[in-house]
Amino acid sequence: MGLKDIRGVPTSTDSQASLDRLEEALKLAIIMRGDPVAVLDKALEAEPGFVLGLCLRAEMQLLTTERARVPQVARDVEMAEALTGTANERERGHIAAIRAWLEGDMEKATECWEAVLLDYPRDLVALFCAHMTDFFLGEAPQMRDRISRALRGWDADTPGYGYVLGMYAFSLEEAGDFARGEDYGRKAVELNPKDVYAIHAVAHVMEMQGRQEDGINWMTERQADWAVGCGFAIHLWWHTAMYYLDLEQYDRVFEIYENGIRHSADGISLEELDAASMLWRLNLLGVDVSDRWSELADRWEPSAEDTYYAFNDMHAMMAFAGAGRDMAAAKLLAATASYVTERGGTNAQMTKDVGIPICRALLAFSREDYDAVVDLLQPIRYKSNVFGGSYAQRDVIALTLIEAAIRAGRFSLAHALLAERTALKETSPMTWKLMARTLDGLGDRPGADNARGRAESLLAGVRPTVRDNTGLRDNPVFIPGGCLL
Ligand SMILES: [Fe+2]
8 A cells, every 4th residue: 555755655665674774864865964875775775665765775875976876876776667666656766767767868867756746836846856857957947947847846944945945045045036045045044043954055046146255153153063073074165265256265265175175084076076176276376285286186087987967077178177186187088988988877967078179178287278268158157057066156157267268368358257157146256356456457447446446445344243153064974966056
């Protein structure tokens, strides 16, 4: 017969204990605390034929976007497929989604989860997985609308409602609806103060709007809710550091890097992505990062040829280019080229369209071939969403292009790019400093002085009222959606 889960969605298990563990694991995955896989391991020890448990365990591993997880996913989906006869329709949809992703078709995976959601909009497992995969695909409108569609089946009394609002908040932000994104994010945090995903959504709004002071205060006031026992803390420290970076408070950036971003127990990719991303930004600004590149490249090197998700490859290349690891960079480029020619599917297309040009551009930047950087990045700047990540994360591509244009003496281009940037984020001191350098290059001294003056007045006006405490941190165990956001 099978029981229904806590939201009334049918399952094929007759064990309430299995469903309770599934719910616990799902909640841990969404709030990014503890070890949902370990919880599912226990459920599957007690009920080896627990189809939904096998599915969620495989899905959690897939969402890390790490190649090393693939064998476990394959084992779980094979076991689940062997149980197809006892699985219900919903569960067969999950199995199909996992199989599609394993075969390299992430879009098809989202279609399979969506087919489940059409009948069961309260299937929070399907919604969470599809939401995260939309993010990996850079499908911001789809990400927003998928949550809207599912919400037709939810109300404030549905267990997990607040978490769906948190997903909606981030989706709205990524779709450019900052006001509603902030509104929903704040509502979600009111419902669940430890909803780090919703805290993160509001942090994104503040980043996109150049609200550095608001951002620092927002993160600081909630630090006890996100900085301890949470696998997402590294990324939230990264966001906090981003505000300080714009304010030229590099000592604070390094302090956060050392205590909040860098140290990790087990080489989690999220840490390596955020670390690379922050060091590259510092590099663009001409800030000496000393031997941090070398240390980071050491962590990336063992997986130099593990290309599996183009967005991760970009960050690996930052580390190799920053550290001058030519051999590792060459291995990565060769692996990406082989992936494109030998494999089909979503990641092959992402790698071909944007992954390889961006990796080559990063390498060219490190070799001071700034014209090559411009020529590689300019044609793909409006396509880079196809390899996922957030606007805030992908902004490193725009910054690299601008810096390369300035260093190549292509000041007209830099000026045009900065006109875009100041229009979108007029309270960013960093952007006005870039504008000042560009106008210097164009020989416009009054314009440069004006831009510099705007930067200085913004810097003088920003005074975060609460100091955060970087010491509040511990080591996460597992991060679903490991490379995001
Ligand atoms: Fe983020």
